[in-house]
Amino acid sequence: MADELEELWKKLSFTNEEDANIVLGSGSTKAAKDRGKNCLVMKVLSSRSIMLDSLRKNLRMIWKLNKGVQISVLENEMFMVEFGDEKDKKKVLEMSPWSFEKQLVLLQKFKGEQAPKEIQLARSPFWVQIHNLPLKSRTGETGKAIGATLGEVLDVDVAESGVQWGTCLRVKVSIDVTKPLCRGKRVTIEDDKSRWVLFKYERLPNFCYKCGLLNHDLKDCPENLGPAKMQDTQNFQYGLWLRGDIISR
Structure with a gap:
C-alpha cells in the first residue's frame, strides 16, 4: 500500500495549500521517543505470513x-515490541x-527517524564457533581478527588470560542475514601454510541447504528444485553440519 501511494504522489500536481x-518541533516527538526507549523493532525472516496471536503467545x-x-x-x-521493563528488553x-x-x-533498537517501510532489518548476532584452529591460536586476538571478516564483533569467549582451551574458539558476531552463511575461511598463521577453519553457528534456525540463505528453507527455495533433487542433500553446499551445539560460557 505504501509503495502504491508513493507512485501515486509522483504523478500528482500539488496545490499551493497542499x-x-x-514544521514540527521536538514537542511533537517527545512522547514517542520516551516510549521508544523500551521498544524494539522486530521482523520474522520468513517468506510466509505471520499469525500475530501465535507470535505473541510464542515469544511471551x-x-x-x-x-x-x-x-x-x-x-x-x-x-x-514494547516491554514493560527495560531490563526485559x-x-x-x-x-x-x-x-x-x-x-x-x-x-533492532528503536530509533524513530524512519517510516516503517524505510527500516531495513538485515543483521543478527550469532555465536560462531571456529573449528580446526591450532592450539596457539585459541586467543581473543584470533577471534576478533576472524570474526571481523564476518561482521561486527560483539564478544569473544576467552578466559581472563585471553586464551580459551576447548573444542573450538567462540566469537559473537553481528552478521548480515541477507547473505549466504559463511561456512569457513582460509587462515594463514605466523607465515605458516594456510589452513581451512570451519564455522558452526549456535542456535541456527531454518536455512536453505541449496543457497545458504536464512530467509527460506529448502522446500521454499526459489530455484524450485523439485521433490527428487530435494532428497539429494549430499550434493548441496550447505547442511546440518553448520549447526553448532550450544556451549556454555
Whole structure:
C-alpha cells in the first residue's frame, strides 16, 4: 500500500495549500521517543505470513519476561515490541538470536527517524564457533581478527588470560542475514601454510541447504528444485553440519 501511494504522489500536481510545509518541533516527538526507549523493532525472516496471536503467545513464553510486553503490527511483517521493563528488553537483546517457528527473528533498537517501510532489518548476532584452529591460536586476538571478516564483533569467549582451551574458539558476531552463511575461511598463521577453519553457528534456525540463505528453507527455495533433487542433500553446499551445539560460557 505504501509503495502504491508513493507512485501515486509522483504523478500528482500539488496545490499551493497542499505544498505548504508543516514544521514540527521536538514537542511533537517527545512522547514517542520516551516510549521508544523500551521498544524494539522486530521482523520474522520468513517468506510466509505471520499469525500475530501465535507470535505473541510464542515469544511471551520463550522470553520469560518479568513484566508484560505488547506486540503491534507496523507494516509488511514488521512489528513493534514494547516491554514493560527495560531490563526485559536488555535481556532479550543480549540473548539473541531468537526464532519463531524455526525462522530467524530480527531485532533492532528503536530509533524513530524512519517510516516503517524505510527500516531495513538485515543483521543478527550469532555465536560462531571456529573449528580446526591450532592450539596457539585459541586467543581473543584470533577471534576478533576472524570474526571481523564476518561482521561486527560483539564478544569473544576467552578466559581472563585471553586464551580459551576447548573444542573450538567462540566469537559473537553481528552478521548480515541477507547473505549466504559463511561456512569457513582460509587462515594463514605466523607465515605458516594456510589452513581451512570451519564455522558452526549456535542456535541456527531454518536455512536453505541449496543457497545458504536464512530467509527460506529448502522446500521454499526459489530455484524450485523439485521433490527428487530435494532428497539429494549430499550434493548441496550447505547442511546440518553448520549447526553448532550450544556451549556454555
